[in-house]
Amino acid sequence: MSGSMRPLMWVGFAVGGIAVVAVAVLAGMIAFGTSDPPPYLASISEPFGKVDFHDLPPVQTTPARDGTPIAFRVWQPLTRVTPGLIVIAIHGSSASSASLHALGKALNAEPLVVYAPDIRGHGGTGRRSDIDYADQLDDDLADFVAFIRQRHPAARLVLVGFSSGGGFALHAAAMPVGAKFERVVLISPFLGPGAPTVRTRGDAWAKPFLPRIFGLLFLDKLGVHVFDHLPTLAFAIAPDNPADLTRFYSFRLMRAFGTWDYAGDLRGARAPLAVVVGAKDELFFADLFAPTVHAVRIDVPVTVVPDLDHIEMITDPRAVPAIAAAIRGSS
Secondary structure (H helix, E strand, O other): OOHHHHHHHHHHHHHHHHHHHHHHHHHHHHHHOOOOOOOOOHHHHHHHHHOOOOOOOOOEEEEOOOOOEEEEEEEOOOOOOOOOEEEEEEOOOOOOHHHHHHHHHHHHOOOOEEEEEOOOOOOOOOOOOOOOOOOHHHHHHHHHHHHHHHHOOOOEEEEEEEOHHHHHHHHHHOOHHHHHEEEEEEEOOOOOOOOOOEOOOOOOOEEEOHHHHHHHHHHHHOOOOOOOOOEEEEEOOOOOOOOOOOOEEEHHHHHHOOOOOHHHHHHHOOOOEEEEEEOOOOOEOHHHHHHHHHOOOOOOOEEEEOOOOOOHHHHOHHHHHHHHHHHHOOO
16 A cells, blocks of 8 residues: 555544444433433422312313324313303323313313313323324324314314423414414413523423433434434332323423424414413422513513412412413403
8 A cells, every 4th residue: 555545544544433433422322321210309299189180071082183092181161151262271291181170170160161182192192201203292282173173163262281281382372273272371381491481400300311312313413213212301200100190201202292492482473372370380480481481572471470389380279360361361
């Protein structure tokens, strides 16, 4: 081999070696970049111990476009309802429609009809912890709205989302389905991991597997999705899981159930928005919601309910007047 070729040979070896190391590091991040779930967070689960579930509405189903049954519950007032107004309520992370029982009953007293689906990957919809493709939750919501329209052709629809469900509701408001709603109400919404409203101990309830997430985000840029079913988020639920919560989210579900650009979704919302949050929220900074939202949309009302923490916003009667006012657009 001529002397002039030797430097090129060594450059080739070096590049090849770097590529091998990079692939090995990426594989290690994806294969082993996990950790133990966060310790049980009592403040999220214990308030449900005060809720009377004996009259929880039964699960019903309606098919999604892929044939999968979407499980849902309906809270129907016994008295005459607010004319033409129906609430579609989205539960929080790890939970199901059952977690909205106290709120559903309270809104019945307003009186409002409330429909709450189990978001795919939770409860009785689909397989636990995962979805099939990135936009599947958007498609499911569109299918569920179409189903409600068939049942109630003249209804005025209001979308209500709690916590991660609030982030997903904000995302939905900026999608084509957002135009179907008269209003979108965000209760203690998770605005994404980088939002100013998220407390620094963001892993107290949900712990991300950051090495695996970074590895999968890199593959996503390359158009590789074969590992998107792997778990990337774990929740601080009780070890015996008495409420049958969802323990983990796959990479697909983690990215789909929420908003990853709250400012863009605020700007793009196709329906009026309102935010309601408890002053003592232990996951989010309640006092930062107004400046965070108003930096993008000054017209969005933000109501802080005194004395209530995160879960109490859907279990405590003191939250209901503010939520009902937001649903009716009088907040």
